[in-house]
Amino acid sequence: MNRKIAAVGDSHSLRCFENHLSIADSKTYFGYNKLDGKTAFNLERHDKKVKKIITPIKNKHIIFVFGEVDVRIHVKLKHIQSGTPIKTLLENTAERYTDYVAKLRDDGFDIHVFNVVPTGDFFGKQFEKWKDNLHYPFYTSFEERQLYTKMLNTQLSICCTGKKIPFIDVYDHLVNDQGQRKKELVYDFSHINSKTADIVMANYCFTNSLKNIT
Numbered sequence: 742m743n744r745k746i747a748a749v750g751d752s753h754s755l756r757c758f759e760n761h762l763s764i765a766d767s768k769t770y771f772g773y774n775k776l777d778g779k780t781a782f783n784l785e786r787h788d789k790k791v792k793k794i795i796t797p798i799k800n801k802h803i804i805f806v807f808g809e810v811d812v813r814i815h816v817k818l819k820h821i822q823s824g825t826p827i828k829t830l831l832e833n834t835a836e837r838y839t840d841y842v843a844k845l846r847d848d849g850f851d852i853h854v855f856n857v858v859p860t861g862d863f864f865g866k867q868f869e870k871w872k873d874n875l876h877y878p879f880y881t882s883f884e885e886r887q888l889y890t891k892m893l894n895t896q897l898s899i900c901c902t903g904k905k906i907p908f909i910d911v912y913d914h915l916v917n918d919q920g921q922r923k924k925e926l927v928y929d930f931s932h933i934n935s936k937t938a939d940i941v942m943a944n945y946c947f948t949n950s951l952k953n954i955t
Contacts, residue, residue, distance in 0.1 A: 746947060747798045748938075749791075750806030752777050753858050756932035757806060764938050770798070780815055781807035781838035788841075795850055802947045803850060804909065805842060808834070808857035808897070809931075812889040817880045831889060835896035843904045853907040853947070856894045859915050859922045860886035861931040887920055907947075914940045 744765040748758035755774050758766040767774045775794055779787055784807060795803055816830045842852050860883060881889070894912055901908035915933060917923050928934040 746802045748804040754806035756928050757937040759935050761938040780811045782834045785841040803852045804855050806855045831893045835900045839900035855909045856912045857890050909945050911944050
């Protein structure tokens with residue numbers, strides 16, 4: 742496989758980058774997504790699985806795509822359970838996630854952190870069918886998810902800058918003037934589609950990284 746960029750992460754890493762000429766998604770390598778549903782906050786707990794996935798592609802630029810699951814479910818749930826302010830939970834998520842990424846980069850993995858994707862509308866028959874199969878409560882409104890996404894992206898930008906981690910921030914290219922997903926990017930109630938990959942390639946330079954891969 743001659744593509745020099747690989748996307749690894751939750752389900753958004755597949756939908757945002759599948760079947761692209763320049764970026765290979767997780768399905769290309771593994772046939773399915775082995776990190777589906779994993780949170781940014783707890784990613785280091787899955788270090789063995791992460792290393793197994795990224796070690797064979799250590800010679801590539803690697804895009805990490807995580808955070809939407811944190812926004813959708815875990816931040817609000819932890820706030821309800823513990824009373825910890827949302828802002829603190831999001832700051833802790835960004836700090837813990839980027840600490841782990843920094844360790845991987847120190848080990849020679851050329852990882853670029855992708856911004857948390859815009860929140861979906863979570864509406865319609867597909868969503869209702871998905872929701873019926875959930876094993877955990879769905880508490881957040883669209884407005885809450887939208888706010889949490891922006892807050893987490895801000896914190897990721899701060900943490901990535903401080904730890905010299907390349908941050909792919911194309912969020913403003915993914916939303917309209919109302920902050921909603923652009924219609925041409927909607928895949929389903931949650932995901933945006935692989936036109937996202939074209940936006941990344943047009944607005945981000947992968948030479949701003951650990952190494953210049955040739």
